[in-house]
Amino acid sequence: MHDIFSREPDPLDDLLAPPPLPSGVGALRQQMYGPTSRVLRRRRWARQFAYAAALAASFALGLLVMRANMRPMAAPLPEPVAKQHEEPRPPDKPSMPADASALAREWKAFDSIDQRGERYRQAGDRYMEEESDLQSALRCYSSALDSGTERDQAISSDDNWLLMAIKDARQKEKEHAKNGG
Amino acid sequence: MQPGDRVEREQGLRRAVLAGEECAWRTLYDEAFTGLYAYVLWRCAGLRDRADDVVQETWLTAVRRLRSFDPSTGSFAVWLRGIAANLLRNYFRRENRRARRTQPLASEPLASAAETREDAERIAEALGALPEHYEAVLRAKYLEGQSVAAIATERDESPKAIESLLTRARQAFRDVYRQSE
Numbered sequence: 001m002h003d004i005f006s007r008e009p010d011p012l013d014d015l016l017a018p019p020p021l022p023s024g025v026g027a028l029r030q031q032m033y034g035p036t037s038r039v040l041r042r043r044r045w046a047r048q049f050a051y052a053a054a055l056a057a058s059f060a061l062g063l064l065v066m067r068a069n070m071r072p073m074a075a076p077l078p079e080p081v082a083k084q085h086e087e088p089r090p091p092d093k094p095s096m097p098a099d100a101s102a103l104a105r106e107w108k109a110f111d112s113i114d115q116r117g118e119r120y121r122q123a124g125d126r127y128m129e130e131e132s133d134l135q136s137a138l139r140c141y142s143s144a145l146d147s148g149t150e151r152d153q154a155i156s157s158d159d160n161w162l163l164m165a166i167k168d169a170r171q172k173e174k175e176h177a178k179n180g181g
Numbered sequence: 182m183q184p185g186d187r188v189e190r191e192q193g194l195r196r197a198v199l200a201g202e203e204c205a206w207r208t209l210y211d212e213a214f215t216g217l218y219a220y221v222l223w224r225c226a227g228l229r230d231r232a233d234d235v236v237q238e239t240w241l242t243a244v245r246r247l248r249s250f251d252p253s254t255g256s257f258a259v260w261l262r263g264i265a266a267n268l269l270r271n272y273f274r275r276e277n278r279r280a281r282r283t284q285p286l287a288s289e290p291l292a293s294a295a296e297t298r299e300d301a302e303r304i305a306e307a308l309g310a311l312p313e314h315y316e317a318v319l320r321a322k323y324l325e326g327q328s329v330a331a332i333a334t335e336r337d338e339s340p341k342a343i344e345s346l347l348t349r350a351r352q353a354f355r356d357v358y359r360q361s362e
Contacts, residue, residue: 012351015304015358016323019227021219029214032237036210036244037203044201 102126102133106140117148121163128160141166191252198247206244213258221265223324226304235272239265266316273309276302307357315350322347 022028100108102123109119124140127133141163145153155167197205217239222232242264243250250260308316321327321335329347333340 010351012355013323015226016319016351016354018219018223018324021215021222022229025215025218028218028233029211032214032240033207033210035237036240037206039241039244040198040201040203040206047201 117144120144188252217261226301228301235268303361310357318346319350
C-alpha cells in the first residue's frame with residue numbers, strides 16, 4: 001500500500017511524535033485510583049442511606065396510619081364483652097323480672113312451653129308469700145305438678161306446706177287408684 | 182473483540198459501577214488508564230505535571246458522570262478521550278488569558294529547560310487549537326502509529342482521502358505552531 005507519510009520524513013514528525021510514557025506509570029495509576037474509588041464509595045453510602053431513610057420513613061408513616069385508624073375503634077370495643085360477662089344467664093331458671101307480680105308470672109307460665117312447671121311453681125310461691133292467695137297458689141301448684149316430671153311429684157324439703165300437702169294428696173290418690181280403691 | 186461484544190461488555194460494567202460495584206470500576210479504570218495517559222501526555226507534548234493534572238481530573242469527571250456514558254455510541258476509551266480533550270481545551274483557554282495578563286520578558290535570556298518547556302507548551306497549544314477531525318487523524322497517525330491504509334479502513338475512506346486529510350492537518354498544525362513563535 002502506498003503511504004507517502006511512512007516514507008518521507010518531515011521535521012513535524014519530531015514535534016508530533018508521542019513522548020515516551022514515564023517509568024512510574026503503574027504507581028501513578030494506583031495513586032490516581034484512590035480518589036475515584038472514594039467517589040464511588042461515597043455514592044454507594046449515599047444510596048444506602050437514602051434507601052434506609054426511605055424505609056424508616058415508610059415504616060413510621062405506616063405506624064402513624066395504623067394508630068390513626070385504631071384510635072376511634074378503641075372505646076366501643078370492650079363494651080359488649082363486659083356486658084356478656086356481667087350478666088350470665090342461668091340456664092335452668094326461667095327469666096322473669098324480680099318484681100313481676102304473681103299474676104304476671106302465672107300468665108308467663110301459661111304462655112311458655114319449656115320450664116313451664118318451674119314457672120307455675122314460682123307463680124304459686126309468689127301468691128303464697130306476697131298475696132296470701134291460697135286459692136291461686138293451689139291452682140298454680142297443681143298446674144306445676146301437671147306440667148312437671150315424675151321427680152317433681154316427690155315431696156322435697158324446699159316445698160312449702162301447701163305444695164307438700166298437694167303432693168301428698170296426689171300420692172295417696174295414686175296409691176288408692178293402684179289398689180283398685 | 183466484536184463491536185457488539187464490546188458494547189454488551191461495557192454496558193454490563195457501566196451498570197455494575199452505577200450499582201456500586203467497585204471491581205467493575207477497577208476493570209474499566211485499569212483497561213483504559215495507559216491509553217488515556219498516553220493521549221493526554223501527547224496532547225501536552227510531554228509536559229508531565231500538566232498531563233498528571235488533566236488525567237486525574239478526567240478520571241474524577243468520568244466517575245461522576247458515568248451515567249452519561251453510552252457504550253452504543255462509542256467505547257469507554259473514546260468517551261474518556263472526549264472528557265480529556267474538553268479539559269485540555271479549558272486548560273489552554275485559562276493559560277492564554279493568564280499569558281495575556283503578564284508582560285513578556287523578551288530581552289531576558291532563557292535557560293534551556295525553560296525553552297524546552299516553552300516549546301512543549303507551543304506544541305500542546307497548537308494541537309489544542311486544531312479542529313477535531315485534524316486532531317483525530319494526527320492522533321491516529323502519530324500517537325497510535327497507524328498506517329494511512331489502516332486509518333482509511335477504519336474510517337471507511339480511500340487512502341488518498343486520508344493522505345489529503347493528513348497533509349491539511351499537518352499544514353494547519355504548522356501554521357498554528359509558527360504563529361505562536
